[in-house]
Amino acid sequence: MSSDLYREIILDHYKNPRNYGKLERPDLTSRESNPLCGDIVEIQMALDGNKIGAIRFNGEGCAISRAATSMLVEYIEGKPLEEVKEIDKAVILEMLGVGEIGPSRIKCALLGLKVLKMAAYAHLGAKLSEEELREY
Amino acid sequence: MFHLHKVKTVLKTHSLDTAAIRKDFPILSRKVQGKPLVYLDNAATSQKPEEVVQAIQSYYRSYNANVHRGIHDLSEEATAAYESAREKIGSFINSKRREENIFLRNATEGINLIANTWGKKNISKGDHILLTIMEHHSNIVPWQLLAKENGATLKFVDIDDEGKLMLDQAEEMIDEGPRLLCITQMSNVLGTINPVKELIARAHDHGVTVLIDGAQSVPHIPVDLQDLDSDFFVFSGHKMLGPTGVGVVHGKRELLEEMPPFLTGGNMIKEVHMTEARWSDLPWKFEAGTPDIGGAIGLATAVEYLSSLGMKNVCALEKELTKYAMDRLIDIPGIHIYGPRDLENRCGIIAFNIDGIHAHDVSTLLNQDGVAIRAGHHCAMPLMERLKIPASVRASFYIYNTQKEIDVLVESLINAKRIFGS
Ligand SMILES: Cc1ncc(COP(=O)(O)O)c(C=O)c1O
Numbered sequence: 001m002s003s004d005l006y007r008e009i010i011l012d013h014y015k016n017p018r019n020y021g022k023l024e025r026p027d028l029t030s031r032e033s034n035p036l037c038g039d040i041v042e043i044q045m046a047l048d049g050n051k052i053g054a055i056r057f058n059g060e061g062c063a064i065s066r067a068a069t070s071m072l073v074e075y076i077e078g079k080p081l082e083e084v085k086e087i088d089k090a091v092i093l094e095m096l097g098v099g100e101i102g103p104s105r106i107k108c109a110l111l112g113l114k115v116l117k118m119a120a121y122a123h124l125g126a127k128l129s130e131e132e133l134r135e136y
Numbered sequence: 137m138f139h140l141h142k143v144k145t146v147l148k149t150h151s152l153d154t155a156a157i158r159k160d161f162p163i164l165s166r167k168v169q170g171k172p173l174v175y176l177d178n179a180a181t182s183q184k185p186e187e188v189v190q191a192i193q194s195y196y197r198s199y200n201a202n203v204h205r206g207i208h209d210l211s212e213e214a215t216a217a218y219e220s221a222r223e224k225i226g227s228f229i230n231s232k233r234r235e236e237n238i239f240l241r242n243a244t245e246g247i248n249l250i251a252n253t254w255g256k257k258n259i260s261k262g263d264h265i266l267l268t269i270m271e272h273h274s275n276i277v278p279w280q281l282l283a284k285e286n287g288a289t290l291k292f293v294d295i296d297d298e299g300k301l302m303l304d305q306a307e308e309m310i311d312e313g314p315r316l317l318c319i320t321q322m323s324n325v326l327g328t329i330n331p332v333k334e335l336i337a338r339a340h341d342h343g344v345t346v347l348i349d350g351a352q353s354v355p356h357i358p359v360d361l362q363d364l365d366s367d368f369f370v371f372s373g374h375k376m377l378g379p380t381g382v383g384v385v386h387g388k389r390e391l392l393e394e395m396p397p398f399l400t401g402g403n404m405i406k407e408v409h410m411t412e413a414r415w416s417d418l419p420w421k422f423e424a425g426t427p428d429i430g431g432a433i434g435l436a437t438a439v440e441y442l443s444s445l446g447m448k449n450v451c452a453l454e455k456e457l458t459k460y461a462m463d464r465l466i467d468i469p470g471i472h473i474y475g476p477r478d479l480e481n482r483c484g485i486i487a488f489n490i491d492g493i494h495a496h497d498v499s500t501l502l503n504q505d506g507v508a509i510r511a512g513h514h515c516a517m518p519l520m521e522r523l524k525i526p527a528s529v530r531a532s533f534y535i536y537n538t539q540k541e542i543d544v545l546v547e548s549l550i551n552a553k554r555i556f557g558s
Contacts, residue, residue: 005500006555015492037496037512038520038527060526062494063556105500 005098005105006063013067018074021056030119031059034107039065041115043073047123051080057115062108064101069112071095076116084120087113089135110136147459147479150452152445158536160185160441171506174541179324179352179485179532180510181374184438188377191437192430203429204403204420218429221436222419228439229350229369230360231386235418238385238392239427243351244274246370246385247318249422250347251278253395254368254387258345259315261287266314266344268293268301268330269522270323273515275349279318288315295522299326299475310338317346321353325514325530326475327458327485329357333364340365345391351375355534356454356483358447367391373431377438382431385422392418399424450535454484457533461486461542468549470558474523484533487514490549492558495527501555505548507541 026044033040039061046054055073059066072092076084092109093101101109114136117128128136158164161183166173175183195217201210203218226237240246255278259265265279269292276290283290291314293306310317317339321332332348339346347368353359355376361369368391372383387395397404397415404424406414415421442450459479465471470491476482490498499511510530513520520526531545 006497011556038517039496040526062496064497064500105496108496 005101007097010063010067010096013070014063017057017066017070019056019070019077020058022058023054023056026056028119028123030115030122032111032115032118034065034111036104036107037062039108039111041065041069041111043069043112043115043119045081045119047081050082052077057112061111064096064105065108065111068092068096068109069115072112072116081120081124084116085124085126087116088132089113107136147456148448148452150446150449150456152449152453152535154453154536154538157445158538160187161536162186164536168506168508169504174505174507174544176531176533176537176541176545177508177510178355178534178537179375179514179530181380182355182377182534183536184377184379184434185441187441188379188434188437192379192434195430195433200430202426214429217433218427221432224436225384225432225439226386228443229354229371229384229386230362232362233389236386236389236392238387238419238422239432240383240385240422241381241428242372242374242383243349243370244372244383246368246383247274247347247349248278249385249398250368250370250387251282253398254345254391255279255282255316256286257394257396259283259286259288263288263315264291264312265289266291266293266309266317268306268319269295270299270301270326270328270516270519271318271320272324272349272351273517274351275318275320275347276518292518293319295326295328295519298477299323299328300481301328301330303331306335307338310335310342310344313342314344317344318349319346320349320351321359322356322483322485323475323516323519324352324485325487325516325519325528327482327487327532328476329353329481329483332366336365352483352485355442357451361386373435373438376435377441378435379428379431382428382435389418392422397421397424401425403427445535451483453535454533455479457537457539457542458482458484458486460539461531461533461545464542464546465549468546468553470553471549474528485530486532487528487530489525489528490553490558493552493556495529497556498529498549498552501552502545502548505544505551507545507548509545 023044027047028045031042041059043057045052055077057069057073163183199210199213201214203215294302322329336346345367348366350371354371369386374380401424404416404421473488495511512527
């Protein structure tokens, strides 16, 4: 793993997470932890029709999990809920601007995405695929 | 949480030559991320000296056979080696009788054995089990399950602000008469060494049975079971230079004899008829199925290695390293170190956090410098909750670590702070 994992943009999102906090009246809430390291992410969304009107996250985590979640929620806000289905590991790695992340830390990078999908899929009546479950 | 003052302790001297010891551990010359490996994750598992690897190889190469079964030379050699391993390991911890030492996979399996046999038989509705807040999950979860099943409750002795067990509270809670006291001899997070001998004596005065978790103590300090007088004592081979897959549960003979078996099947019976069976004598009654023969032989070689160094020396060497590390770590701004400051009551495990950097990120950055440490909850989530931290970094030392390696650790931490701008 190269030291550019801790690039300026990741550290910026870690120190100044976007959309951090809680919503007064969320329509969807989901929360998950990573048993290996104890990272916790909670995501709340308020819907505006079939769009994500507002989205907030909170929790406890390392720079990788927090920066990835921060970038993800900033990106998805205002977009149709359906679009959550399109996001995968490659999208997250691209957001983070890294090629690969080692096997133990990739779970940190994908925790936010897992929580987002859990919340969105519950509403959309979809399920996480076998592949998604394995990956997260 | 603690005052930042240097460690004040008079260190005992030792006669160990770390450079010579390092030569016995081939893995220490490998590189990680292009840098020399600095292995500071010994509380998770230790490295293995060449002698241990050789002893295991030699069993598989030249006298591999099942034990207690065949009437042929190989089987007799294997049986003799397996039983002599029990003998050596038993005398390493000064247990009274050979047959009180049962080979299992690890400390966790040992605790599960006790919970499922002695526990199920002796703990009933209305009873309570006394634990401490610094226990490893393996000394909590089996008791939670048992308590649920048998209608018992769990109580926990707390720690003080320095990470030492609250002894007054422990004594009061022992006097309340729990059915069982389960306590670790050394914390795998705080490095705290608990005064278990005194607590066992007090417990016995009140008719309380005591289980000691020796997973962290046996590798690092002299342990004398006859002196301690514990009822049950468990430890794992892999944290003390031995291979993974073998551990020991020691129990007093009177208790073991009264206990039903845990796992059942071959090797643990005298006679089996269609509808009933008679159990083997101790210790085999608790060793169902083919045991980890190579593992036991490897562990016996590990204890011979440790004995040749002398456990007093091992402990003194680690205290020296711990003092050096503490003195250097304390100088890093924004560091929070958990656990006692005086070396009297602690050994070579140092858990800490650095303001503004999550433990996982510290771990990833240290790895880039070849430094292996542990980050996370260290299988002690109740303790993490008590300390009000989600995770911590843990550096843990063993006989082959050097002050120079601690310098690498400190430099790497300073670099992590620089990257995070904290
Ligand atoms: C204090 C303590 N108890 C129990 C254990 C469990 O050991 P094992 O995983 O070998 O069963 C450990 C090690 O992780 C430990 O540090």
